Amino acid sequence: MATIVLGVIGSDVHAIGNRILDYAFTEAGFNVVNLGVLTTQKEFIQAAIETDARAILVSSLYGHGEIDCRGLREMCIEAGIGDILLYVGGNLVVGKQEWEPVRDKFLKMGFDQVFPPGTMPAEGIAMLKQDLGVS
């Protein structure tokens, strides 16, 4: 089954959602490489290269997602894995903001899928299977 890299980006220590995602994606048959909390962009990319991952799933819960995620796609391109799927979810920005502009901002940064607060793991799993063309 496809390998995915999972982690919570930046100085974010919210660990609970990360463990749930690890469990849910593993149950769904993915080979999950979980980097846990406090993960840097570089760690995501190095892990993806070494494990030949098909997707990187980034969580950001504490409101600084925009700063932490900026440039991730460009770094993937530099590292030779520019085609990898990038997903992001959690509480991406501070407070309750209108969703559409937030999503567009992250899509523009090069993420393939952007999930709003409170997304259930099942939604992410279904989307990933679709994007990877696996069942």
Next chain:
Amino acid sequence: MALILLADVGSTWTKLTAVDSNGSIVGQASAPTTVGTDIMEGFNSALSEIRGQTGSKEYSIYACSSAAGGLGMIACGLVPELTGQAAKLAVLGAGAKVLQVYGYNLNEDDLKEIDDLRPDILLLAGGTDGGNKKILLENTQALADKVSPLPIVLAGNRNAIHQGSEILSRAGFSVEVTSNVMPELNRLDIEPAREAIRNLFMSHIVKAKGMETLSRRLAAPLIPTPAAVLAAGKLLAQEMGELLLVDIGGATTDVYSYGGIETPAGMVRKGIVPPWDMRTVEADIGMRYSLQSLVEQAGRENILAQAPHQEQWRQELDKILTYPNRLVSPGLEGLEIIIAQWAVRISVQRHAGSMERVYTPAGATDVLSGKDLRGMNTVIGVGGVMVNSPDPKGILTMDSKGLLPEKPRLMLDSKYIMAAAGLLAGSEPRVARRMLAESLAAL
């Protein structure tokens, strides 16, 4: 029962130690290593001295060697901080000298350099199991195409090593296939690779004339000297708990640690979980050939700051920097002690991991990577520099900052038998323990 003879065929000296079946040292002798002609010459001359001391003719002989440059290896991985680091740690743990480490695809310059360096063995890793296969296979192909055959240990992605082995074998390389040094991200499994390296070492690597003659007389395969030291330390750690060995040489300083891999509560670990028994080598830290770079690292003024007579020390330092083989002038041994102290500090600092405090909106969190040496309760000085120094305690004393040992007791391998004892660690652990107990002196 026959006495046991333990030989350490070093780069300059061949040191022999004879012990009885209780581990009591009954003879010790050394002679210059004769790599130029036949290493058996030096060995036999030390042996005749031992015979004189013990009156015995029959010995069961064990040996380690670092003669003729020791076991020189190259490590290749994919991401330098991941499988590159894993490969390097495996090479060091096998007792080899790291000539070079490469990551990602080997390019033309790398291949040329490999061909020029002519390592005894090249360890090729890359990809976690089920992970990246492409780079490992491309690297095997590149080696097959551009480098003249040499012994290879293949310890990468299990889904690529067999194909890789075929490519290399077809090109005339001797290949030992073994388990991945990093089967899962950040998890090391380097013992199988170390083992494969030792196997190749004894079957393929004849470093000097006479080595084969010696090998035929041995009760167990010849191993690299650092591998014997690593084994001795392991035996000690089983009894004494977490510990650190430091061996300052002329060209390099070796540090061995046992333990320090737990993640303390409240900390987050990042990166590779280091091996429980870990060896690192600082190639730019040594008392003779690497003195220049050691002094640069320590800072000339920092060294001189501790001098009772600055000007005298300054002149002396210039002299030993210009003539590394020159002995320190009488009365100025203090300078050498300070330099050795810096060698210990720098090497142990590099061996240790790092702890970075990240300030998050919820407060500070400590992120740990590498080894946590704070719990090392013993630090043991090993090797000639320490044994011959008037102040080994001073040399081994370090500030307990960061992840360095907090309140270690300091000890000395006073009889210089660490490597010799390590030769018996596997087959005669009881004898080895007795030897170590006899040699270890509290400082």
